[in-house]
Amino acid sequence: MVVLMSRCETPSYQRYHSLAQAGPPSLCLPYSYRVLAEMFRSMDTVVAMLFNRRQTPTFTTIKQGVQDMMHRRFEEIHVAQIKNVFPEAFIFRQEKNVPTFSSSSMKKSSYQLTVEPLLPPDHSDDQLVLSASRLLERRHTFHSNLLSLVKQHHKDFLSSLVPPLSVPEDKLTRWHPRFKVDSVPPVQPSTLPQAPPTERMATAQEVLDKARSLITPKMEKALVSLTLQKEDVPQAPDVPQTAASPAQVPTALKGVSQCLLDRIRAKEVQKLQAAMTRDPEVEERLLMMSRLAELARILRSVFVSEKKPALIMEVVCSRMVDSYRSAMSTGEMEKHVRLLAELVSDWLSIVAVRKDSYLKLNRTMELSLVMDRLTHRQKEEELSQHGLPDSL
Template identity: 45%
Template sequence: MKHFYVNKEMVLKLDAVGFREKLAGCGQLSELKARLAEFGKAAKATRERQTKKLIPKLTSPTKNEIIDIESPKKAPAYERFHSLASPVPPSLTLPYHYKVLDEMFRGVDTVVSMLHQRSELCTFTKLKAAVELMVRRTFDVKNLGRIKAVYPTAYKFRQEKGLPRFGGKNSGYQLTLEAILEHPQNGTKKENFTAADLLERKNVFHRNLIDIVKKHHKEFLAKLDRPLKVPDDKITRWHPKFQLDEVPAVEPSSLPLPPDVTTFTTARDVLDQAKNKFTPRVQRALEIVSALSTSKDNIAEKTETRPATPSKTSNSSKKIALEGVPQSLLERIRAKEEKKLEHEMTRTPAQAKHIDTINRLPELVRILRTFFVTQKKVAIPVDDAVEKLSDSYKTALGKAESERHLKLMVELLPEWIQLVTVKKGSFIKINKNHDVQQIYAKLQKLLKQAS
């Protein structure tokens, strides 16, 4: 084992060197700590500056900042979709040829929307083939003119030259149409054709057709022996004597024509145009034919304009039938009929449904009373009574409808039927000693008041 002997001076030297190294290390650590503290202060200052810039935008934005950042404010849904939620009364039906025109517009709008989505120009030749395939009817320029007359702001019509013809040559002018789509808020042009646009335009076209029929209906009411004045917005049914299918067709609006197209209305115009292209013999023959056709037209017009002689037998029979009846009584009857007709024309669908419900109650009262007599019970569950009414009525009546009739029965006839609710459920009780004829009389009186 080896022993090391260290001098005392050597130990002191080593201690002095280690102490100096320790002092040097302590100096570097304090400097590093000082630098870290300065860096922390600088980072804190930068964070404070950033928060001072961001806080005003989040807490108290100015008016200009709101306009720049926020999107444009939209109108409420009940305003934007008001046209979709306000259909015409279901009882106002259209004439047959108006329904056909409505179906044609739906086909036209569908085809135009498909071509619009593909950024393809819609020509009449393309439109005609597609619409005829959809509606299974002949579609011509006159139908397109009627659509324009009913809904003038639906399409923009133009005559354009040099377009590829559908199944033909590329020469001549073609009629093109483009859908007019605008935003309801600012009136700017829309790029996409959505399903909501299709539905809204369909409803607008249908309402325009109803308005046209309302004008003819108003003229009919004014021409009656005793004219009626019913507001257009309150009419829910047409007058019973109004001939709906005899409403004249919509007059077609004029569509743009090619600039170099000349039209001929009579044979005389054709002869004048081709005067120098035929031989004299052919010209004389055509003049004779045109003269004969004009003479036949004049004879037909005279026969049509001849006034029709009124039938004396019908007037005399009316006088004999009304002979001996006081004039005041006739006036009261006519006034009563007019009031009834006016009330029927302004009756809402809810009122009509209520009248139909009251009209069914006498038969349902008879069924319910017979059910109580056969069951020999004081009270019957509501579900059993509803099922019995639904199964025993002469026409199809659902359980929900039967329950609605039963509740109306309880409301209108409290002296005969009562609804009792206990822990086990709901039951109905009837007064078997009450005269049924009085119940029928009361229901007839209520029906008269409602109608």
């Protein structure tokens, strides 16, 4: 049990956060990045509220407000990460004599970290406020900067593959299948202004005297003994890590022509590159086409049971929704039916009569022929999106 816990230090809901996101495949952010984006939104909201009331936002006040909004700890390291992602958002200073307006133990004469929002240079004196539209704009900028950081890690991952991949960032629509999004390193914190030292030591003897006055004799003896124990323990020599050669051929592929392996790898690289730059609308169309074969059988059954040459679109979609194995709305089913009529127009046609749309089915055409045409058309569109021929 101890071994398993040591291997999985990060909870599963964080390591596999990207897999649990709803909606179509997209450039989702790692869990830690999404949490940081939410912290920036809360911090910007608290800073804007104080700034618009002409109060000086301090880290102590911001920390309490963010923790109340998120129910999560908010420390200076998070502020340093936010500064690294979006350095143009705030101005940080260490100031004294800042009114706290609270009953905390913070002295008014002590230094405090103040946060001032950085406004664009084109504002006038009567626009010294952080409006809702400006907050939304800053939030989008922060998200874009986070996405750029993940894209850089993704670019490094693609360059480490064999053979390496190169995908333009402006055409990237999804991550590589083997790219572990939630394993991306957290954002590195930037440096924040530190309070100047209040007491200066002139000599080393003064420093030692000050340190000795802060600890008890028993604690001093414990520290000395601990230091001696560490010196007696031999240090393990550093073992150089040698990365396995990526060009090694697995045992199962020994005897296969190297030329054939290179062609297969090149084709796989081309498929992955096309998948990462594919338009989400094209992805949705291919997903719809994969369902048309089953929907065509259901549609033909509806016409056979009704025994009518034409049926209203709304009635047919409602019957097909009840018969389909997965949950689907009537509007989504209508999109599939219209796509079916587009691909096999000589089998299914749509006729508009006043405000209604009617479906007409060519019963003389065999259903097996319709299935073959749908399968062939789906394969053609998939290959055209991959940019590959039918064979190696």
